[in-house]
Amino acid sequence: xxxxxxxxxxxxxxxxxxxxxxxxxxxxxxxxxxxxxxxxxxxxxxxxxxxxxxxxxxxxxxxxxxxxxxxxxxxxxxxxxxxxxxxxxxxxxxxxxxxxxxxxxxxxxxxxxxxxxxxxxxxxxxxxxxxxxxxxxxxxxxxxxxxxxxxxxxxxxxxxxxxxxxxxxxxxxxxxxxxxxxxxxxxxxxxxxxxxxxxxxxxxxxxxxxxxxxxxxxxxxxxxxxx
Amino acid sequence: xxxxxxxxxxxxxxxxxxxxxxxxxxxxxxxxxxxxxxxxxxxxxxxxxxxxxxxxxxxxxxxxxxxxxxxxxxxxxxxxxxxxxxxxxxxxxxxxxxxxxxxxxxxxxxxxxxxxxxxxxxxxxxxxxxxxxxxxxxxxxxxxxxxxxxxxxxxxxxxxxxxxxxxxxxxxxxxxxxxxxxxxxxxxxxxxxxxxxxxxxxxxxxxxxxxxxxxxxxxxxxxxxxxxxxxxxxxxxxxxxxxxxxxxxxxxxxxxxxxxxxxxxxxxxxxxxxxxxxxxxxxxxxxxxxxxxxxxxxxxxxxxxxxxxxxxxxxxxxxxxxxxxxxxxxxxxxxxxxxxxxxxxxxxxxxxxxxxxxxxxxxxxxxxxxxxxxxxxxxxxxxxxxxxxxxxxxxxxxxxxxxxxx
Ligand SMILES: Nc1ncnc2c1ncn2[C@@H]1O[C@H](COP(=O)(O)OP(=O)(O)OP(=O)(O)O)[C@@H](O)[C@H]1O
Ligand SMILES: [Mg+2]
Numbered sequence: 223x224x225x226x227x228x229x230x231x232x233x234x235x236x237x238x239x240x241x242x243x244x245x246x247x248x249x250x251x252x253x254x255x256x257x258x259x260x261x262x263x264x265x266x267x268x269x270x271x272x273x274x275x276x277x278x279x280x281x282x283x284x285x286x287x288x289x290x291x292x293x294x295x296x297x298x299x300x301x302x303x304x305x306x307x308x309x310x311x312x313x314x315x316x317x318x319x320x321x322x323x324x325x326x327x328x329x330x331x332x333x334x335x336x337x338x339x340x341x342x343x344x345x346x347x348x349x350x351x352x353x354x355x356x357x358x359x360x361x362x363x364x365x366x367x368x369x370x371x372x373x374x375x376x377x378x379x380x381x382x383x384x385x386x387x388x389x390x391x392x393x394x395x396x397x398x399x400x401x402x403x404x405x406x407x408x409x410x411x412x413x414x415x416x417x418x419x420x421x422x423x424x425x426x427x428x429x430x431x432x433x434x435x436x437x438x439x440x441x442x443x444x445x446x447x448x449x
Numbered sequence: 450x451x452x453x454x455x456x457x458x459x460x461x462x463x464x465x466x467x468x469x470x471x472x473x474x475x476x477x478x479x480x481x482x483x484x485x486x487x488x489x490x491x492x493x494x495x496x497x498x499x500x501x502x503x504x505x506x507x508x509x510x511x512x513x514x515x516x517x518x519x520x521x522x523x524x525x526x527x528x529x530x531x532x533x534x535x536x537x538x539x540x541x542x543x544x545x546x547x548x549x550x551x552x553x554x555x556x557x558x559x560x561x562x563x564x565x566x567x568x569x570x571x572x573x574x575x576x577x578x579x580x581x582x583x584x585x586x587x588x589x590x591x592x593x594x595x596x597x598x599x600x601x602x603x604x605x606x607x608x609x610x611x612x613x614x615x616x617x618x619x620x621x622x623x624x625x626x627x628x629x630x631x632x633x634x635x636x637x638x639x640x641x642x643x644x645x646x647x648x649x650x651x652x653x654x655x656x657x658x659x660x661x662x663x664x665x666x667x668x669x670x671x672x673x674x675x676x677x678x679x680x681x682x683x684x685x686x687x688x689x690x691x692x693x694x695x696x697x698x699x700x701x702x703x704x705x706x707x708x709x710x711x712x713x714x715x716x717x718x719x720x721x722x723x724x725x726x727x728x729x730x731x732x733x734x735x736x737x738x739x740x741x742x743x744x745x746x747x748x749x750x751x752x753x754x755x756x757x758x759x760x761x762x763x764x765x766x767x768x769x770x771x772x773x774x775x776x777x778x779x780x781x782x783x784x785x786x787x788x789x790x791x792x793x794x795x796x797x798x799x800x801x802x803x804x805x806x807x808x809x810x811x812x813x814x815x816x817x818x819x820x821x822x823x824x825x826x827x828x829x830x831x832x833x834x835x836x837x838x839x840x841x842x843x844x845x846x847x848x849x850x851x852x853x854x855x
Contacts (some may be wrong), residue, residue: 306753
C-alpha cells in the first residue's frame, strides 16, 4: 500500500536573478514500512523535496498525496494539524525544546493531540526505552550528548504515532559511533514496528543501511534502487 | 493549556539575567508610580477631608441664591420645622447652624475687617474641632456672651484674653450693628487667612448683633462619609423645596476638585511616560526572545503546533514578565506606603509654608486605597498585552522553511 504518492513535483526558487529549479519533475511513491534514503550532491534538492513531502513548503507544480490527502492543497491550520497527526520530523540539529526534559519533549506532541496522562506516560516511557534513554528521562537537552538528543528527537517524532518519519540528514551532526547507534535504533523500529523512515543523507554508511536508495541530481531522480 | 503556560513560564527564565533586568525595570516603575499615586491620592484625601471637616461640611443648606451672593440679606429663616425636616432625614449624623457676616473690629487704635461667625459651640466643635486649636483662654461655653478670635487677628489688634473687642457693621436689611464682646479665647487656625480674620461667637448673639433673629446663612450637615452624601442630598433637596439651596461638598469645593483633577491628570502623564519607557524595555526583551527562537518556533509549527497556540505561549511569556515585575513591585511598595501612611512626612520650608497658606496641615499624606496598586497592575498588564502583539504578528508571518534554516 502506498502511503505517499508524489506526482510531477516541481519547485522553483525565483527570488534570485536566475530561477533555480530545486525540484524538477519528481514522481515517486513510498510504501508503508520503507526504510529509504535520499542521496545526492549538495544543492541537488533533497531538503526541498523532504520539506514539500512534509507540507512545510509548497510545490510550484505537482502534488503530494499522503494516505489520500493532497497535503499541498491543505490550508495553514489544517496542514499543521495534518502534520501533527500523520508525520514525524527529525531534524539535523535535533531541535528539542531546551526548557523541557527528554520526557516533556516527547510528551509535548501528545499534549497537542490531547492524549490523556496515562497514555502519555506509558508511551513516553516506551519510546525513551526504545531509543535507549530510559535512564535519562528527566534530563534536559543541554545535559545530553548530540547522539542522545537525536534519539530523543526520534522518540518525539514517533510520539504522535505518525504514518511515517521524515529525517533530513539526521546524522550529519553526529560522530560515527552515535550515527551507528541511531541507525540501529531506527532500523530496529522499522523492522519490529514497521515504522516508515524516509531520510536524506551524505553519509555512505547510512546509505548502506537503507533498503531503498533514491539518488537525485539537479532536482530530478536519477536512480531508485531497492535492495 | 497548562502545558503551554508551563512552557511560557520556563521560557522566560532561559535568559535569567535578561528577564531579571526587565522585571527589575518594571519593579522600579511600579514602586515609583505606586508611591507617587499614593502620595497624590493621599494629599487629595487630606485636602478634601480638611475642607469638608474644617469648613464646608458634606452638605450645606442656604437660602436659595446665597452661594452666588453671600450677604446677610440672603439668609434663611431657621424655623423649628426646617430643623426637624433636616434632622429627620435619614443619613444625617450631625448638623450645625452658622451665621456669618463681615464687620469692622476695633480695639484701642486699630480697626480691621473681620469675619464674624455665629456658631453653636458644641455642635460646631464636634465637626470642626475648634476647641482643640485654642492656644490661650477658653473655647466658647453654651450661653457665652464673649468671643473667640484667631491668633493672627489677636496679634494684629494686640488683644489678649479678657480684653474687649468692639464690632461695628451692617446688619439685616441695612440696620446698623454694634457690640462689645470680651475675648474668651484665642484660636490658632491653620489657614492664615482665617486666622487673621475670624471672630467666633454664639449664633444667637450674632443674630442679635446683625438684627437677624432666627436667620442663618447656612446649616452645615455631616453624614458618615462621602459615599453617604448623594441619598441625603437628594432627599433634602426634595423635602426642603426651592426656597432653599442644598449644596454638596463637591459643588461647594469645585475649585479644589478641579485642581485635584488637573493634578491627577499631570500624574497620569508622568506615570504614562515612565511606563512607556519601561514598555520599550519589555519590547526590546521580547524582540530578542522572538529573534533568538525563530528556529525553535519553526520546529514547533513543523511538528504540529498551531501558530495560534505558539503565539499564546509568547503572549503568556510577555504577560508573565510584566506580572513578575508588578507583583514584586506591589509586594515591595505595600509596606513602604503602609509605613508612610501612619508616619506622614512633615513638610518644611517653602512647600510646608505653602500648604499652611492654603489652610492644610503641612504633611505629605499617603493613601493605601487599592487603586494605588491595581492601577499599576492594570497599566503594566495593558502594556504587556500591547507588546504581546509583536510576537503574535511575527508568528503569524512565520515561514517554517525560513525559520528552520536560521
Ligand atoms: N529559499 C531558497 N531560496 C532560493 N534558493 C533556494 C532556497 N532553498 C534552496 N534553494 C536552492 O535550491 C537548490 C536545492 O537546495 P536543497 O537545500 O534542497 O539542496 P540539498 O540537496 O538539501 O543540499 P544539501 O545537501 O547541501 O543540504 C539549491 O540550489 C539551493 O541553493
Ligand atoms: Mg539539505
